[in-house]
Structure formats: C-alpha cells, structure tokens
Amino acid sequence: MKQNIVPSLLWLCLVLLLIPGPVMGDNCIDCHTEWEEGPESPSSLFESDIHHRAGLGCSDCHGGDPKLDDMDEVRESKNYRGVPEPKEIPKFCASCHSDPAYMIKYNPALPTDQLDKYKTSTHGRKLLQEGDEKAASCISCHSAHSIESPQIPASNAYPLNLPTTCAKCHSDHEYMAEYGIPVNQFDDYTNSVHGKALLINKDLGAPACNDCHGNHGATPPGITSISAVCGLCHALIADEFSQSPHKNAFDDRGYPECESCHSNHLVEKPSLDWVGTSDSALCMNCHSVDDGTAGLEVADKIHGALVDLNLAYEQADAKITEADLKGMMTTDLQFMLKEVKQAIIKANTAVHAFDSEKVLNVTNPGMEKSELVYQAAIAKVDDYYFRRKGLGVASLIITILAIALYFKLKSIEKRS
Numbered sequence: 063m064k065q066n067i068v069p070s071l072l073w074l075c076l077v078l079l080l081i082p083g084p085v086m087g088d089n090c091i092d093c094h095t096e097w098e099e100g101p102e103s104p105s106s107l108f109e110s111d112i113h114h115r116a117g118l119g120c121s122d123c124h125g126g127d128p129k130l131d132d133m134d135e136v137r138e139s140k141n142y143r144g145v146p147e148p149k150e151i152p153k154f155c156a157s158c159h160s161d162p163a164y165m166i167k168y169n170p171a172l173p174t175d176q177l178d179k180y181k182t183s184t185h186g187r188k189l190l191q192e193g194d195e196k197a198a199s200c201i202s203c204h205s206a207h208s209i210e211s212p213q214i215p216a217s218n219a220y221p222l223n224l225p226t227t228c229a230k231c232h233s234d235h236e237y238m239a240e241y242g243i244p245v246n247q248f249d250d251y252t253n254s255v256h257g258k259a260l261l262i263n264k265d266l267g268a269p270a271c272n273d274c275h276g277n278h279g280a281t282p283p284g285i286t287s288i289s290a291v292c293g294l295c296h297a298l299i300a301d302e303f304s305q306s307p308h309k310n311a312f313d314d315r316g317y318p319e320c321e322s323c324h325s326n327h328l329v330e331k332p333s334l335d336w337v338g339t340s341d342s343a344l345c346m347n348c349h350s351v352d353d354g355t356a357g358l359e360v361a362d363k364i365h366g367a368l369v370d371l372n373l374a375y376e377q378a379d380a381k382i383t384e385a386d387l388k389g390m391m392t393t394d395l396q397f398m399l400k401e402v403k404q405a406i407i408k409a410n411t412a413v414h415a416f417d418s419e420k421v422l423n424v425t426n427p428g429m430e431k432s433e434l435v436y437q438a439a440i441a442k443v444d445d446y447y448f449r450r451k452g453l454g455v456a457s458l459i460i461t462i463l464a465i466a467l468y469f470k471l472k473s474i475e476k477r478s
C-alpha cells in the first residue's frame with residue numbers, strides 16, 4: 063500500500079500543473095491590481111476575461127517578463143510590446159488567433175480566419191489601408207480586457223448585445239457624419255419583426271446585425287446577393303424568388319432583391335394588401351395597368367386567391383369553435399384545419415414566384431380542404447341540435463310518465 067503513495071502524489075502534482083488556471087506568481091497582475099483603481103481598470107476587468115480563464119496573463123498579450131517586479135525593468139525586458147496602436151490591434155490579436163497550431167491547444171473548434179475576413183470588411187479596409195481609426199477593430203466588438211466567448215450572454219458580441227455594440231458607432235450622428243451613410247439601422251432594426259423577435263422575445267433564431275453582414279467581414283451585402291443573405295433562413299422563399307421574373311429584372315435594374323419590397327432593417331409583418339392592385343399594394347410601386355406587362359393582372363389573381371383562402375380558413379375556424387363550445391368533439395377537425403393553415407403558409411411562400419398559376423396550385427387544394435372542414439363542423443353543430451331535440455322529447459316523455467305514475471299511485475292510495 064505505502065509504496066503506491068509516492069507515484070500517486072507525483073501524478074497529482076503533474077495533473078495540477080497541467081490544469082490551466084489563473085497564472086500564479088505573475089507580478090504583472092499582482093502589481094497592477096495593487097495600484098490600479100476602479101472596476102474599469104485592466105486588472106479588475108481581466109478577472110472575468112476568457113484569456114484569464116484559459117490561463118493567460120497580461121504578458122501573453124503585452125509581452126514583458128512577468129517575473130520582474132519593476133515596470134521600468136518590464137519595459138526593458140524582451141518582447142515587451144506595450145499598448146498597441148489602434149492600427150496594430152488586428153495583427154496583435156491575430157498573432158494567436160490566426161495561428162492554428164497555437165489555438166488548437168486551447169480550443170480546436172475555434173475558427174482562425176478572423177483577420178483574413180476582417181481584412182475584406184469595410185472596417186478592415188478603412189483601418190488597415192486608410193488608417194481610419196474610427197472604423198471598428200477587434201476590441202470595438204470584443205473589448206480589450208473583458209473578452210468573453212460570443213456564446214455567453216456577458217459578451218458584447220452575444221446576439222442579444224450585438225446590435226447595441228454596433229449602434230455605439232452606427233447610431234452616433236456626430237461620429238458617422240463624415241461618411242454620409244444613414245444612422246438609422248439600429249432604430250429601424252429594433253422596430254422590425256427581426257429586432258422584436260430577438261431583443262424582446264429572445265428568439266435566437268432571428269438575425270442580429272452580424273447574421274446579415276457577417277461577423278468579421280461586415281460589408282453591405284451586394285444588391286444581387288441579398289436574396290442569398292435572407293435565404294440563409296428563408297430558403298424556400300429565396301428559391302421561389304430566384305426562379306421568378308423579378309430575379310433578373312431586379313438585378314439588371316439594380317433594384318435590391320428582397321429589400322425592394324421588405325426593406326433591409328425595418329422588415330415588417332406582411333399583410334394581405336401588399337399584393338394586389340389597391341393603393342397600398344407593393345405591386346403598384348412599380349407596375350401600372352399600361353406598363354405592357356402581366357404584372358397587375360397576376361397581382362389581382364394572387365390577391366383574390368389569398369383573400370379567399372384566408373376567409374375560408376376563418377369561417378371553418380369559427381364553425382369549429384361553435385361546435386367546440388357546444389361540447390362536441392372537434393380534435394379531428396382541428397387537425398384538418400392545420401392543413402389549411404399549412405396551405406396559407408405555402409401560398410405566402412409561393413407569392414414569391416410572382417406567378418398566379420403557382421399560387422393557385424397551393425390555394426386550390428387549401429380551399430377544398432377548408433370546405434370539407436367547414437361542412438364537417440356544420441354537421442357537428444347540427445348533430446348537437448338533433449341530440450338536444452332528442453333529449454327534449456325524451457325528458458317530455460319521462461315527465462308525462464312520472465305524472466301518470468303519480469296519479470296512478472294516488473288513486474291506489476285512495477282505494478285502500
């Protein structure tokens with residue numbers, strides 16, 4: 063037994079040495095913690111930084127010898143890099159993050175392409191090629207000393223926090239004035255279906271700014287690739303659109319694809335009136351009766367088909383509710399009604415073919431189904447009245463029998 067203790071202790075020491083943890087005996091942190099004040103100082107921010115948790119210290123980024131206990135000597139020590147200039151920061155961070163051999167030791171799944179992509183972004187081109195320090199660098203989105211994994215709610219780059227991170231610059235009129243680009247992206251976005259879904263309903267499936275612009279390659283998607291960006295999530299709709307007469311017509315004329323009808327940042331919940339020939343219809347923005355295209359004729363047919371199907375759905379739904387309130391079993395009908403709902407969703411997708419035949423191919427079966435459900439619901443309601451009538455007759459007969467019985471008993475009593 064005793065012989066085994068020594069190797070076990072050695073193993074324990076080895077394991078303790080291998081566990082990454084806060085660096086021990088690191089004079090950088092010790093001394094900086096001592097003299098720096100306030101929660102915003104590098105040393106106190108760094109306590110919750112992912113690099114700290116990974117066992118890295120100040121010297122891994124700033125260089126210098128962490129065993130020295132004098133800052134002047136630190137500055138003289140080898141590899142001391144000091145505080146990087148804004149223009150140097152991307153390379154500064156990339157010295158590790160673009161080195162797969164280094165990063166694999168910590169987190170093999172982490173991409174190592176951030177600098178490459180950043181270089182292609184408007185931010186990267188502005189900062190690295192034009193020396194414009196107002197463009198976002200790595201620390202604008204990740205911070206310098208409280209860096210977290212973007213998967214964690216504490217990160218500035220976490221989906222729920224990211225729009226505010228971008229808005230710090232992009233909603234600042236003064237800051238952005240010299241560029242002459244709009245500063246309404248954040249306001250529009252927060253009022254959009256996407257912004258509400260993400261920021262209010264916390265639906266992480268809804269896009270934050272980076273889902274459309276890329277994390278590190280932030281550029282406006284080109285006019286002809288917007289459908290691909292929206293299609294990341296709305297794939298079926300993007301498919302219909304790309305086969306529609308609008309795809310080439312829009313690209314040739316420089317109309318931004320989905321954006322022409324839905325906007326980019328203020329995407330709203332669509333309504334039935336969007337398609338058609340009324341004043342509020344989108345189709346009227348570009349088409350007129352005498353523009354020589356079938357545009358408005360198609361718009362009118364699609365509108366009619368959508369309105370009919372939605373109305374048929376509502377009527378069937380109302381009849382089912384009526385039967386339900388009367389205590390009739392309606393589970394089977396509700397199930398069938400879901401198929402009508404599916405047809406509506408498919409029709410809203412098919413709208414993007416801008417071809418009335420394709421829409422009717424979906425709405426016609428939907429109409430048949432909803433008629434079936436409606437008739438079945440009427441039958442249930444009728445059944446209820448029939449049963450109630452039956453119940454009424456039955457109770458009448460029982461009452462008459464009871465009265466007859468009563469008088470019969472009375473007459474027997476009198477006789478005896």
Ligand code: HEC
Nearest residue numbers: 089090093120121124126127128130131132133136144145
């Ligand atoms: C004995 C205390 C002490 C130690 C040890 C120390 N620092 Fe400092 N450091 C300071 C002080 C104080 C300043 C503020 C500037 C000054 O007055 O010298 C400073 C400034 C800095 C700065 C700002 C840039 C500059 O050059 O002034 C950086 C970056 C920095 N230290 C990093 C480090 C790193 C990395 C280590 C460890 C390798 C380290 N420090 C070790 C006390 C220390």
Ligand code: HEC
Nearest residue numbers: 090091094104105108113119120123124145146151201206
């Ligand atoms: C992940 C890399 C990284 C680590 C680790 C790191 N720093 Fe920094 N540090 C930076 C960057 C980048 C800047 C430049 C910030 C800027 O320009 O706003 C900076 C700036 C500074 C400055 C200048 C003043 C300031 O507040 O911006 C000081 C002082 C400093 N760091 C000290 C430290 C100390 C002390 C530690 C350890 C507790 C540390 N840093 C750890 C990247 C790092």
Ligand code: HEC
Nearest residue numbers: 112116122123154155158168169200201204209210211212
């Ligand atoms: C000395 C090497 C080194 C430097 C320099 C460095 N990092 Fe890191 N970084 C790491 C390591 C190691 C991790 C931990 C990976 C892990 O555990 O997931 C990390 C993690 C991260 C993460 C979290 C990744 C994730 O999702 O888990 C971000 C974000 C990050 N670093 C950004 C930066 C930024 C911004 C800079 C420059 C200011 C920087 N890093 C400088 C080594 C470095």
Ligand code: HEC
Nearest residue numbers: 152155156159173176177180198199200203212219272277
């Ligand atoms: C305009 C904002 C922005 C800038 C600038 C930026 N990042 Fe990021 N970064 C993000 C976002 C957003 C994510 C989260 C991606 C996700 O959710 O998958 C991210 C993710 C990361 C990750 C985690 C791994 C990954 O690639 O998903 C690392 C590491 C990282 N960034 C490092 C850097 C470095 C290094 C730079 C500078 C060269 C940089 N970032 C510049 C916004 C930015």
Ligand code: HEC
Nearest residue numbers: 184196197198202227228231241243271272275280281282
């Ligand atoms: C530190 C400030 C800052 C932050 C933070 C920032 N940006 Fe920028 N961004 C700029 C500046 C400055 C430009 C250059 C504008 C120009 O040249 O038109 C720019 C340009 C852009 C462009 C290109 C605009 C065009 O018309 O070419 C896009 C897209 C963009 N940013 C998206 C984002 C997104 C998305 C985020 C957040 C993930 C973000 N930015 C965070 C400052 C910032």
Ligand code: HEC
Nearest residue numbers: 225228232244247248251269270271274282283285318326
């Ligand atoms: C649903 C996708 C989507 C989301 C989410 C999104 N954008 Fe955009 N953004 C676009 C499209 C599309 C364009 C226009 C591209 C074009 O017309 O060439 C654009 C353009 C821009 C531009 C260029 C200037 C302009 O307004 O035309 C900036 C800057 C920008 N977006 C920033 C942001 C910021 C910041 C957020 C988050 C608050 C954000 N975007 C969210 C799709 C999106």
Ligand code: HEC
Nearest residue numbers: 255259267268269273291292294295320324326329331332
């Ligand atoms: C990251 C995924 C994603 C991207 C990219 C995306 N969307 Fe969405 N979109 C969603 C989600 C999720 C919803 C549902 C939001 C909700 O709960 O109402 C939605 C809702 C919508 C709606 C409203 C649907 C309805 O019935 O209320 C429209 C219109 C829309 N998106 C258009 C677009 C356009 C146009 C683009 C490109 C500029 C785009 N989306 C990019 C995920 C995305």
Ligand code: HEC
Nearest residue numbers: 289292296299300303319320323332333334336337410413
């Ligand atoms: C010519 C105008 C136009 C273009 C271009 C357009 N849409 Fe639509 N979109 C509409 C109309 C009209 C509706 C409403 C249909 C309805 O409510 O019945 C709609 C509805 C939607 C919906 C909601 C569907 C639902 O189930 O309620 C989404 C999501 C959507 N569009 C995304 C996109 C995407 C992604 C693109 C680009 C690939 C795009 N749209 C291009 C006109 C357009």
Ligand code: HEC
Nearest residue numbers: 307311317322336337344345347348355356357360361416
């Ligand atoms: C942003 C402008 C724009 C909007 C909005 C728009 N269209 Fe179009 N549409 C066009 C252009 C441009 C053409 C190509 C016309 C040509 O070839 O001369 C076209 C062609 C068509 C065609 C093919 C016509 C033919 O004769 O081959 C149909 C059908 C059509 N649109 C239906 C619609 C419907 C339905 C709507 C409303 C939901 C709509 N469009 C909204 C611009 C638009």
